[in-house]
Amino acid sequence: MKTMLCKALRPLMLGALLASSVVHAEVVPLDRVVAIVDNDVVMQSQLDQRLREVRATIQKRGAPLPPEHVLTQQVLERLIIENIQLQIGDRSGVRITDEELNQAMGTIAQRNNMSLDQFRAALAHDGLSYDEAREQVRREMIISRVRQRRVAERIQVSEQEVQNFLASDLGKIQLSEEYRLANIVIPVPDSASPETVQAAARQAAEMYQQLKQGADFNQMAVARSAGDNALEGGEIGWRKAAQLPSPFDTMVGSLAVGDVTEPLRGPGGFIILKLEEKRGGSKMLRDEVHVRHILLKPSEIRSEEATQQLAEKLYERIQAGESFADLAKKFSEDPGSKLNGGDLNWVDPESLVPEFREVMNNAPQGQVTKPFRSPFGWHVLEVLGRRATDSSDKFREQQAAQTLRARKYDEELQAWLRQIRDEAYVEIKQ
Known part of the structure; x- marks a missing residue:
């Protein structure tokens, strides 16, 4: 991975240097080294390309760009860390075949619901070259394999750690059953009179009876709910019982998929919940x-x-x-x-x-x-x-082990990255 001048360019550069001793002309540098990293270098062209990609990503999120010198420093540091890992991969014999790389590019396109040609066009629209994107994917695949060998493979999670996590409050929350819910809200103002509250209660009871008789919950939510998610059919997504207000937190566990709760007074009015789907729990x-x-x-x-x-x-x-x-x-x-x-x-x-x-x-x-x-x-x-x-118990143990392994991996990875950065020879060229 050594970076070196193309031999064909050397006579041209030599001629430019000789001419500069006679005529003062503007010299446009082809590229330059911005950092020496052990046995390799980071080039200005690499830094410029990555800066363009990072700016585009930040702007797509609608976030403000940091000051240019801060962004440049952060991106350069990222390139240095990547370069160190790529050199480790090179010394370790990590190689990505063209077949693997083509497959990876195809997978990325599929995940974005695009054909490969559409993916090329989308990259071009964002000002990115397909070849540059392909090279970046190759680098990321090498880095992933290096991390797998140097970090992931040495992480061990003991059976006792798994059991301790399952018994902890944090483990119970993270591995507890989850519910996909929808709701209908019948509003009640904070300063409502008793008559207004009673009228809302009657309306909620009427809607509940209609739902029990087969009325479509999502259509009713769109037409009659005052919730901010009404246009989504009342869909509120996945929630754990502990994330729900009382008394729904205790009620939801006894519902079968498709069931609705009786109207209950909650923040903002009367609420009817429907259980759309559930996952996790004691049987799986x-x-x-x-x-x-x-x-x-x-x-x-x-x-x-x-x-x-x-x-x-x-x-x-x-x-x-x-x-x-x-x-x-x-x-x-x-x-x-x-x-x-x-x-x-x-x-x-x-x-x-x-x-x-x-x-x-x-x-x-x-x-x-x-x-x-x-x-x-x-x-x-x-x-x-x-x-x-x-395999409910076994699945919960696997989830706990994966959670603990991911936590250890994050900690170990950051420590390893600091270690290889400290041990590398890095010279920033200003």
């Missing part, structure tokens, strides 16, 4: 997959290409009849499943990284997949079975 059917895999990780010793080739050879050997379990025990670099012949047992697909989950979900049972890449390395997998099971 989850799809589980019984899967085994062989994991191969690129390293300083084995390049990305060599790792992919080894995965393809193992796939061919399995197809030729060799034992999946025996090859996993010999070659797999997943310490958690290696000794079990690559068997991950029954897993919740949502607990897996998207790249692994997608291949696993599309794999026919009993058929070995072709090698594919995830942030952990190259995999070959086989689905041994599928089932739906009530």
Whole structure:
């Protein structure tokens, strides 16, 4: 990743220098170094491009831009940190193939409900080059894999930590059942007379009876609710019981999906709630997959290409009849499943990284997949079975473990970034 002058430009620059000794002419620099970072540099063109992207993002949010010198300093620091991580990735043999990069660009376009051509046009409209965007995605993929190796893989969450979190007040709140709700508000002014309150109560009772007889809640909310969400059919989104005012906080847990509450006096008037949907809680059917895999990780010793080739050879050997379990025990670099012949047992697909989950979900049972890449390395997998099971307790434990792991990852990542920044040689060129 060394940055160096193109040989073809050197005679031109030399001629410009000689001419400047005779004629004072305006010299337009092609580019310049703004920071030396260990064995690489950050160029002014990189800084300018990132500044354009950041300004566009801030302006889209409608937020004011910070002072130019502050923004430049922050963006330059971000580029320096990225550069350090890219150099770590380069030394570690992290490579992103064209196929992986094309797939990533296609995924980004799909998430924005665009074709690839529409995505190119949208970038051009924002003043961004598709090639520049593609290069930035490549950098981000490399950085993600570096962080996975250096940070995520060394984070451990113990069973005791999980149980302590589940027993804590914070854990109970974060993992409690959630409800998607809609409401109808019949307003009552703060200074309303008893007659006005009674009239509102009668109106609310009449609406409640109509709803119990099958009236459409969302249509009634649009037509008759005084809530600020009336035009959305009364939709107020997902809420936990603890986020609801009393007595709705205790009532909502006993509702079935589709039920409505009796009108109750609340802030601003009488309120009728409808339970549209709920998730979490004490019972939950989850799809589980019984899967085994062989994991191969690129390293300083084995390049990305060599790792992919080894995965393809193992796939061919399995197809030729060799034992999946025996090859996993010999070659797999997943310490958690290696000794079990690559068997991950029954897993919740949502607990897996998207790249692994997608291949696993599309794999026919009993058929070995072709090698594919995830942030952990190259995999070959086989689905041994599928089932739906009530895994409420297990799911809650997985949620708790993911919450704790994410918290530890954020803390560990920030500490690691400070460490590599402190250890790097950085010289800012003014």
